[in-house]
Amino acid sequence: MTCAEMEILLADYVDGTLHREQKSALEDHLGGCASCAELARDAAGAVGFMERAPGVEAPPELVTRILFEITSGPSRAVVKPHWSRRLFGKWLEPVLQPRFAMGMAMTLLSFAMLGRFSGIKVRQLTPSDLDPVKVWMAAEDRVHRTWERGVKYYESLRMVFEIQTRLREWAEESSAQPAPETKIDTEKK
Amino acid sequence: MATATVGQITTTSAWFGCPRAAAWTREQSLNADSQIVERCLGGDETAWEDLVRVHTRRVYAICYRFTGSDQEAQDLTQEVFLRVFRSLKSFRAGEGSFTVWLGRLTRNLLIDHYRRTKLERMTDSIEGQLPMIEERTAMSARTDGLVAGREASELLQSALQKLSPELRETVILRDLEELEYKEIAQVLNVPEGTVKSRLNRGRAELARILRRQKVVV
Numbered sequence: 001m002t003c004a005e006m007e008i009l010l011a012d013y014v015d016g017t018l019h020r021e022q023k024s025a026l027e028d029h030l031g032g033c034a035s036c037a038e039l040a041r042d043a044a045g046a047v048g049f050m051e052r053a054p055g056v057e058a059p060p061e062l063v064t065r066i067l068f069e070i071t072s073g074p075s076r077a078v079v080k081p082h083w084s085r086r087l088f089g090k091w092l093e094p095v096l097q098p099r100f101a102m103g104m105a106m107t108l109l110s111f112a113m114l115g116r117f118s119g120i121k122v123r124q125l126t127p128s129d130l131d132p133v134k135v136w137m138a139a140e141d142r143v144h145r146t147w148e149r150g151v152k153y154y155e156s157l158r159m160v161f162e163i164q165t166r167l168r169e170w171a172e173e174s175s176a177q178p179a180p181e182t183k184i185d186t187e188k189k
Numbered sequence: 190m191a192t193a194t195v196g197q198i199t200t201t202s203a204w205f206g207c208p209r210a211a212a213w214t215r216e217q218s219l220n221a222d223s224q225i226v227e228r229c230l231g232g233d234e235t236a237w238e239d240l241v242r243v244h245t246r247r248v249y250a251i252c253y254r255f256t257g258s259d260q261e262a263q264d265l266t267q268e269v270f271l272r273v274f275r276s277l278k279s280f281r282a283g284e285g286s287f288t289v290w291l292g293r294l295t296r297n298l299l300i301d302h303y304r305r306t307k308l309e310r311m312t313d314s315i316e317g318q319l320p321m322i323e324e325r326t327a328m329s330a331r332t333d334g335l336v337a338g339r340e341a342s343e344l345l346q347s348a349l350q351k352l353s354p355e356l357r358e359t360v361i362l363r364d365l366e367e368l369e370y371k372e373i374a375q376v377l378n379v380p381e382g383t384v385k386s387r388l389n390r391g392r393a394e395l396a397r398i399l400r401r402q403k404v405v406v
Contacts, residue, residue, distance in 0.1 A: 007385070007386060007389055008382055008385055008386070010385070010389050011363075011370070011384075011385040011388050011389055012385075014392070038393075039389060039393050041396075042392065042393035042396035042397060042406070043388075043389050043392035043393050043396070044392075045396045045406035046360075046364075046391075046392040046393065046395040046396040046399070046406060047364055047392060048406065049341065049345065049395075049396070049399060049404070049406045050345060050360075050364045050365060050395075052338075052341045053338075053341040053342040053344075053345045054338060054339070054341075054342055055250065055365070056246075056249065056250035056253050056254065056342075056365075057246060057250075058245045058246045058249035058250070058266070059249075059259070059263065062245060062249060062263055062266060062267075063241055063242055063245050065263070065267065066241050066245065066266070066267050066270050067237075067238055067241055069267060069271070070237065070241075070270070070271065070274055071234070071237075
């Protein structure tokens with residue numbers, strides 16, 4: 001075995017993955033070549049030393065830093081979120097903030113408590129309430145009621161009442177005026 | 190004399206454990222990586238988080254061992270992941286493992302960084318800091334040459350900085366990050382024979398540097 005051949009096999013020899021025949025041939029060479037023996041001894045020594053050195057661990061905050069950088073930092077455009085999130089996230093993002101969620105929960109709680117103390121009974125929803133006919137009729141009834149209420153409110157307005165009164169007076173005046181003309185006509189005849 | 194020297198060499202057959210188990214673990218890791226990459230490309234945001242959590246340690250360790258600076262290693266690790274996110278679409282599972290692709294990306298960034306900071310290093314006080322570390326560690330090693338733990342890690346760190354970038358990256362990838370020779374050859378884009386040759390020279394050089402610091406290797 002030559003020194004060049006030994007150098008190719010040395011890494012596997014130090015790793016302990018060399019075949020038996022190659023290993024014995026290499027050891028024979030090392031026995032007769034001082035420079036190769038020194039190289040082999042140094043290489044094995046360095047590997048042994050590196051085994052004694054503990055592995056490097058990344059600082060725990062590094063992962064958080066990288067994730068922040070790619071999701072919220074200046075490079076957030078790098079990671080493209082899911083299409084649904086891109087579509088609705090823009091509008092929902094402010095609402096989904098913790099302070100808004102908390103505010104919403106408190107509002108609901110306040111209304112629930114007010115309803116309870118003021119005696120409003122919330123009826124349990126039943127499957128029959130979801131019947132389309134029933135839903136349609138309820139909606140129609142609600143629309144009629146709302147319309148009637150709106151009309152009544154409109155007519156009760158002071159300004160509307162005054163305008164309507166004035167219009168009625170004008171209408172009466174205009175219907176009263178043609179009467180004398182007809183009288184004159186009959187007199188001429 | 191040479192025979193006696195040979196007798197002192199302790200090979201590391203138990204280092205990688207059972208080869209079949211190691212191969213199985215590697216295959217499992219490859220599958221897991223492929224699944225995460227698929228999910229990332231599909232727009233799953235949690236997959237990005239998984240990708241960062243799984244690979245940060247290795248990328249940081251390579252950067253830290255190569256640069257010798259925690260801050261630089263953190264910045265470079267972040268830069269590596271930003272590049273991963275920008276160019277993940279260019280990764281094809283059939284062309285090699287994700288580890289190799291990530292390793293190549295990290296290595297290219299480190300070499301860029303090495304070239305960029307070469308002038309700074311020549312004028313900076315890094316050279317002045319190394320003798321201080323050596324002196325401090327050599328003093329403690331004088332009483333007992335066999336060092337281990339944190340002290341060994343510091344000594345190794347200072348010794349690695351004295352290796353040329355080619356030898357340093359090869360030693361880091363093989364001995365500290367335990368990549369296969371084939372993978373290292375793909376990462377460095379050199380033949381396997383060159384990897385082994387560099388590794389022998391890197392290891393031997395490292396042992397000589399350590400011995401100069403009165404460390405038993």
